[in-house]
Amino acid sequence: MSINDQIRDRLEGRPATRREALKWGAAAGSVLLLGACGSGTSGSSTATAGSAVTGRRGGTLRVGLAAGGENDTLNPFYQAGAADGARYFQLFDQFLTYDADNNIAPATAEEFIPNKRGDEWTVRMREGVEFHNGKTVSAEDVIATIRYGIKDGRGPVFIVGTQIIDLPASKILDKRTVRFKLRRPFSVLDELFAAPNNIPLVSVDFDARKAIGTGPFKLKSFVPGRQSVFTRWEGYYGGAPFIDELVMSDLTDNTARVNALLGGQVDMIASVPFANVPELEGNPSVHVAKAPSGLIYPFGMNTKTAPFDDVRVRRAMRLLADRPQLVASALSGHGRVGNDLYAIDDKQNYDASLPQRVQDVEQAKSLLRAAGRLDDTFVLNAGPLGAGAQEAAQIFAQQASAAGVKVKAQNADIATWASNFPTWPFKNTYWPGFRFPALLALSDGPSAPYSDTYFGDTDAKFRAVCEELYRTTDRARRTELAHQAQALQYEDGAYVVWGFVDMLDAISTKVTGYVTDPTGYSFGRYDFRKVSVT
Amino acid sequence: MRTRRSSPLPTGLAPLAAPAAGALPLARRRRRHVPWIWRRIGIALLTLVFVSIALFLATQTLPGNAAKQILGPRQTPATVQALEHQLGLDRPVVTQYLDWAGGMVTGDLGRSLVNQESVASFLGPRAEYTFVLGGVSIVLSIILAVIVGVAAAARRDRAFDHSFGIFSLLFTAVPEFVVGIGLVIAFATTLLHVLPAVSLVPLGASPFSQLDVFVLPVATLVLANVPYLGRLVRGSMIEALSSEYVRVARFKGLSERRILYRHALPNALVPLIQGIATSIAYLAGGIVVVEFVFGFPGLGTALVQAVGNRDLPVIQAVGLLLAVVCVTANLLADIAVVYVTPRLRTNRRRA
Numbered sequence: 001m002s003i004n005d006q007i008r009d010r011l012e013g014r015p016a017t018r019r020e021a022l023k024w025g026a027a028a029g030s031v032l033l034l035g036a037c038g039s040g041t042s043g044s045s046t047a048t049a050g051s052a053v054t055g056r057r058g059g060t061l062r063v064g065l066a067a068g069g070e071n072d073t074l075n076p077f078y079q080a081g082a083a084d085g086a087r088y089f090q091l092f093d094q095f096l097t098y099d100a101d102n103n104i105a106p107a108t109a110e111e112f113i114p115n116k117r118g119d120e121w122t123v124r125m126r127e128g129v130e131f132h133n134g135k136t137v138s139a140e141d142v143i144a145t146i147r148y149g150i151k152d153g154r155g156p157v158f159i160v161g162t163q164i165i166d167l168p169a170s171k172i173l174d175k176r177t178v179r180f181k182l183r184r185p186f187s188v189l190d191e192l193f194a195a196p197n198n199i200p201l202v203s204v205d206f207d208a209r210k211a212i213g214t215g216p217f218k219l220k221s222f223v224p225g226r227q228s229v230f231t232r233w234e235g236y237y238g239g240a241p242f243i244d245e246l247v248m249s250d251l252t253d254n255t256a257r258v259n260a261l262l263g264g265q266v267d268m269i270a271s272v273p274f275a276n277v278p279e280l281e282g283n284p285s286v287h288v289a290k291a292p293s294g295l296i297y298p299f300g301m302n303t304k305t306a307p308f309d310d311v312r313v314r315r316a317m318r319l320l321a322d323r324p325q326l327v328a329s330a331l332s333g334h335g336r337v338g339n340d341l342y343a344i345d346d347k348q349n350y351d352a353s354l355p356q357r358v359q360d361v362e363q364a365k366s367l368l369r370a371a372g373r374l375d376d377t378f379v380l381n382a383g384p385l386g387a388g389a390q391e392a393a394q395i396f397a398q399q400a401s402a403a404g405v406k407v408k409a410q411n412a413d414i415a416t417w418a419s420n421f422p423t424w425p426f427k428n429t430y431w432p433g434f435r436f437p438a439l440l441a442l443s444d445g446p447s448a449p450y451s452d453t454y455f456g457d458t459d460a461k462f463r464a465v466c467e468e469l470y471r472t473t474d475r476a477r478r479t480e481l482a483h484q485a486q487a488l489q490y491e492d493g494a495y496v497v498w499g500f501v502d503m504l505d506a507i508s509t510k511v512t513g514y515v516t517d518p519t520g521y522s523f524g525r526y527d528f529r530k531v532s533v534t
Numbered sequence: 535m536r537t538r539r540s541s542p543l544p545t546g547l548a549p550l551a552a553p554a555a556g557a558l559p560l561a562r563r564r565r566r567h568v569p570w571i572w573r574r575i576g577i578a579l580l581t582l583v584f585v586s587i588a589l590f591l592a593t594q595t596l597p598g599n600a601a602k603q604i605l606g607p608r609q610t611p612a613t614v615q616a617l618e619h620q621l622g623l624d625r626p627v628v629t630q631y632l633d634w635a636g637g638m639v640t641g642d643l644g645r646s647l648v649n650q651e652s653v654a655s656f657l658g659p660r661a662e663y664t665f666v667l668g669g670v671s672i673v674l675s676i677i678l679a680v681i682v683g684v685a686a687a688a689r690r691d692r693a694f695d696h697s698f699g700i701f702s703l704l705f706t707a708v709p710e711f712v713v714g715i716g717l718v719i720a721f722a723t724t725l726l727h728v729l730p731a732v733s734l735v736p737l738g739a740s741p742f743s744q745l746d747v748f749v750l751p752v753a754t755l756v757l758a759n760v761p762y763l764g765r766l767v768r769g770s771m772i773e774a775l776s777s778e779y780v781r782v783a784r785f786k787g788l789s790e791r792r793i794l795y796r797h798a799l800p801n802a803l804v805p806l807i808q809g810i811a812t813s814i815a816y817l818a819g820g821i822v823v824v825e826f827v828f829g830f831p832g833l834g835t836a837l838v839q840a841v842g843n844r845d846l847p848v849i850q851a852v853g854l855l856l857a858v859v860c861v862t863a864n865l866l867a868d869i870a871v872v873y874v875t876p877r878l879r880t881n882r883r884r885a
Contacts, residue, residue, distance in 0.1 A: 153616065253826060263718075415596075
């Protein structure tokens with residue numbers, strides 16, 4: 001956020017960022033800051049302080065989502081679309097979460113601690129957390145969550161439950177505590193449990209259609225592709241939200257979404273189209289919230305297939321990218337330049353000391369010549385993953401062609417992209433702003449379940465560093481290893497991370513209390529807990 | 535059977551009962567149309583079968599399938615296969631089609647592949663909205679087209695006629711979504727804020743409780759159809775007005791109004807009836823666009839989403855429904871033309 005935006009927010013009495021919200025909460029001197037909370041949980045301390053963030057109780061908040069369709073689902077274990085994520089954050093909590101500084105913080109679990117070897121994790125749940133049906137969270141629910149994830153057969157919980165956690169060998173220690181036994185040491189299990197929209201907490205009697213969780217809102221009604229309505233959950237452990245009712249409408253068409261806000265039919269919209277930003281910024285009844293995030297639309301190169309099994313070709317592709325131009329054109333300037341590394345906002349692990357890569361056409365061509373690929377045509381398949389994703393591919397292709405390298409950008413629709421992206425040699429992909437260890441485990445680390453580059457499987461040095469990282473519970477040593485891994489990703493890796501996307505959301509001036517964060521989900525992971533409507 | 539010989543109508547343009555036909559016995563006359571109707575209905579049914587096969591094949595050629603769409607971006611081949619099997623997508627194409635067709639014949643439209651809801655209950659409320667939208671639009675278009683067309687013909691080459699000409703050209707040339715967006719800007723977001731820009735309809739609400747949501751979409755469709763129909767009416771009215779019998783009627787001293795409405799207009803109806811059938815077919819396409827622009831909860835948006843999701847049962851159901859509407863409209867138009875044109879009814883041997 002620009003300094004002007006922060007000043008304006010302060011003058012208008014809004015917490016400008018999650019950091020602000022927490023400062024206010026701390027200032028109110030909440031007693032619950034001790035114990036479970038690290039540098040301040042996203043909501044538990046401030047919310048229970050109650051008067052910390054001033055808000056008007058009551059009213060209905062209407063939000064326009066930028067995604068959604070007939071395949072919308074309330075299933076928290078596997079979601080197909082971004083709109084599902086928006087609903088997930090209302091209905092369900094995770095065990096852990098990210099705080100304002102993008103560090104891991106407790107959510108419904110107050111402790112999540114490994115043993116020295118990293119093959120046993122003790123999870124103690126917070127006291128008095130209640131599901132929407134009034135049932136209190138217990139250790140059985142923790143086990144049930146993993147079991148349901150395995151049964152669902154898809155998604156991160158399935159991976160965690162079958163490949164990492166050895167559920168039969170895990171034990172309930174007491175009413176609120178579970179000890180997970182892992183199949184092998186995995187020191188970053190907490191990272192997977194903290195990454196947004198990954199592992200929800202559900203109860204023993206979970207039913208996907210009823211969608212009962214511990215989240216700040218309860219489900220009132222849901223029509224796939226149209227609308228979902230939620231009501232305040234009075235028993236929310238972090239303090240009940242201010243608004244009575246939340247209505248989220250799927251408004252995938254850009255024009256319809258912007259019109260709905262301008263016409264007063266919704267109070268907030270996610271993902272403002274770039275073309276409408278100047279118009280909305282000039283409109284006095286609307287505020288555009290712009291926040292840098294870790295969301296990326298990188299180009300991925302499949303290291304298992306030619307020609308990208310040759311590291312020289314991969315280096316060449318990275319050198320062909322004119323990153324500032326990609327950000328300026330594909331994102332209309334709403335973004336930060338990337339350095340072929342993800343997790344830029346993970347201050348604990350990101351190596352900011354690596355020099356910013358710039359376009360070097362001569363070096364790129366000489367690498368391709370050495371690899372014998374200078375006259376090849378490279379096809380870059382691009383799916384409509386978000387605003388700017390396909391455009392970036394087109395622009396990159398133009399940049400390469402201008403340099404004398406034949407790159408052809410080929411657009412694909414989302415269904416085609418989804419079925420082919422793991423095997424396509426050269427394609428675009430997307431990752432939210434998770435912390436480094438979570439992205440490593442999910443994207444290009446060894447045996448990553450959602451890999452599109454297989455870098456962790458094909459590069460022995462990288463694999464060794466990652467595997468050591470997964471065994472290291474000492475945080476300082478882990479950061480060192482993270483830096484080593486990034487050095488290898490920087491030199492030999494298979495992603496062209498050309499830029500980080502800024503979140504652009506628009507809010508009516510009648511609404512206060514919204515937040516933003518760098519996770520790549522609008523409204524700070526659709527956090528409406530402190531929102532009021534005047 | 536009363537013939538129109540009593541009024542001063544010619545044999546030229548106007549479809550009249552010719553004396554020779556009037557001489558045939560009633561029973562023989564009636565028997566002659568029956569085979570024709572059954573033949574037309576048979577052709578209509580065959581058309582629907584072809585439409586369904588075409589939709590099926592077209593969807594098969596699209597890359598991806600419903601299973602891949604449901605699973606979304608981070609899918610693995612194993613889960614895709616499992617879901618494909620569950621949805622029956624791994625069966626041979628012909629089996630899938632015959633299975634679905636068998637269900638159709640017994641009235642079972644199947645289940646949406648994507649959200650497992652019964653297609654009938656899923657599309658029911660949407661069909662209600664679309665039919666109200668389409669029905670109101672076509673009725674309003676017809677009424678306005680007749681009024682404006684007759685007025686333009688009566689004031690031919692004068693100011694009203696010229697402005698109507700320009701208006702028709704403008705709205706024929708401009709695509710419907712542009713008209714729709716223009717109306718949104720004028721009435722919902724920028725100039726005035728009196729109507730909703732997006733059709734955010736609460737679940738289960740009846741169309742008649744949400745009338746404000748219909749105003750702009752109906753206006754868009756009417757503005758798209760009135761030029762075509764209006765010019766049709768105008769053209770055939772001009773022809774009718776310049777015919778002999780109208781001149782005779784004028785000599786007889788009948789008032790202009792009486793001539794217009796009782797003599798000229800009925801004869802201008804035939805092209806209008808056929809024009810309405812064409813408009814309905816055109817409306818089916820226009821409705822999809824307009825629904826999309828306004829986020830209208832109808833069959834159009836359901837179809838667009840179903841295609842994106844490769845949700846075959848829904849695509850088939852909506853596609854066939856629209857085809858039935860078009861085919862029925864054409865069939866009714868043909869029947870109506872025959873009944874309005876007694877000569878066609880009875881003079882088939884000569885025709």
